[in-house]
Amino acid sequence: MLQWTSWTEIARFHSPLREGQLDEQVIEVRRDPLTGHQSIYNPALEGKASILFPPTDMAYLEERIAQSRDACFLCDGRWRTRTPAYPEDLVPGGRLVRGEVVLFPNLFPLSAYHAVVMVGERHHRHLNQFGEKLLTDALAVALDFVRACAEKTPEVRHFTINANYLFPAGASVVHPHLQILGSTQPGTHHRLLLDASRSYRERTGRCYWDDLVEAERDGKDRHIGRIGRIHWIAAYSPMGVNEILAVIPAVPTFLAWTEEDVQAMACGLAHVLDGYHSLGYSTFNFSCYSGPLGEKDGSFASVLRIVNRQNVTPHYRTDDYYFQKLLKNEIMIMRPESLAEHMRRHFP
Template sequence: MPIQWRKSSGTLTFLDPTRNWEPTARVTEIRHDPLTGLRARILDYPAHFPPPPDFRPAAEESAGWCPFCPERVTTVTPRFLAAVTGEGRLVRGPAILFPNLFPYDENSAVGVFSGDHYMPLNAITAGWVQPGLELAQDYARVLAQAYPGRTRHFTFNWNFLPTAGASLVHPHFQIIAGEEPTNRHADLLEASRGYYREHGRVFWEELAEEERAAGERWLGETGPVAWVAAFAPQGLLEVWGITDSGRYEELSAAALGGLADGISRLASAFAEEGYSGFNLTIFSGVTEEDRRSFRVQLRMVPRLLLSAAGTSDMNYFHTLHGEAITMLRPEEVAARLRPRFSPAPAEGGPA
């Protein structure tokens, strides 16, 4: 049975004061995620966004006390127990990882990509991102050795700049890996397992194949990572990067490089589109069954302010109804992003 792409629509007709009270019809389209059924609403609404805020003054103000800058990071951040690493912290090139002072779970870590205190969105390169992705994999493997037999719902998470919820402008990411998954992680794992049990096929492989063949939301590939615009986006737009492995600790170097490459291309595109930050999560499989049924996947959603008054792009629909709204059709988004995934790297992207 092929993947189901479910959508419906409703129309509101009203007397429009901007058109001399003529009847005007606006259509709202409701889409369902093809695996989980999670809804998203696409509004018939003109999208006009203000210029992104300038974070350079905040960066200059915080440079003197930022805990993630090189002159302070080893003296003011926590250290791991010796059971995790005798070195206290994990290091990979310019990237460094340490326990989260305010943890979200029993295994909760913060990683700093580099000593760069402020990184503009369009300056993010694959080479700058990749050590952080590799360091996260080091942590996943260390946890497996330090706590054998423990369930770890591993995710890599990144709020880039305050628009996306970052408390500091210094770029950093967070790892959570506890026995209890987040709601979204649990839904993805269970639905993937269920699809595999029912159909004997991996949903994520079928999704990539169908999206590549249809072309509407297909962006391209970076090594073994397939990139698509989500059919039912959970933000103004949402991009997925689908790998070829079930668990993060088993990703190949080529897959980590492909993820870093795609992040760089998307960051550059988001900057060009006028966004001022993004949220990013990489979900990992957990069990032996997930090696067969799940594929490690990256999800990236740009963030912005909707008005000069600082209106958030999230409201009661997102926070209380658990449903996303957008004014951007995924197919139109894909058409704009697709050139970034041509074989040649995007300008300002990875070298």
């Protein structure tokens, strides 16, 4: 039932890289089966990814880590006095603490609920240093917070769990952290996913996410693996560089996650981050989407998107310009099928 839409276009010009000879470059365009989002792949960029994504400058990164550590409000227990706290009737004690993980309110919230999760005591971690236990604790406190909010204010039904890692990915602090948003209405892309999923259900009588997992698992070369109930897939038409999807079929909201789901998601995330690290990337964003809390219309599943952002260099260029920001397209640096092949080597 899914339509894997793609087409090619040919660009012709006389290239100085070929001593003025006529060059023809075949451009592949892909359209996402659910949202219609378009991604573009030009094989001529193979081997030239460093032009668009220069490698991480490790000396500069270490310099920034050292410069920011002493002033970090999360390091050395400073979070105990320098972070806000929730009212006792929402979060007893004002903050949620589990191991090295701490959840507290964002000082400058962007929705009715906007929490921050400190992910561990270390000021910086390379992408291969996010352990499964640490990520399990971080996701667990995020879900505990969602449950507390749902009990306190059932009208706030739309939640996402999100991450910016390092400043090229939009983080204002180096220290690893997550952010949870909860609102009465979904955000723009969240709404698009929900509306398109409902439309697919009404049109076909099936859940799009079940069909996606089934189709990708049955030989599309983008299915990476399964951990517990979670399927990991290289996105057919990615929204960002090296996008990986995690889908939990038949688990429509965060309230339906089990302890095993939390551990499986943490395990998969650790593997993906390890795979990104081996490709030489140092940053990422992710968003994990829940269906509206309390809704069980059979159209949605819990879904996570994770992408790379520009690497840390002294003068990094943004990877989000008119093509992405205003035209809502994306450039594929690596074909999803090749990305999936790479990631399989980092999954059990």
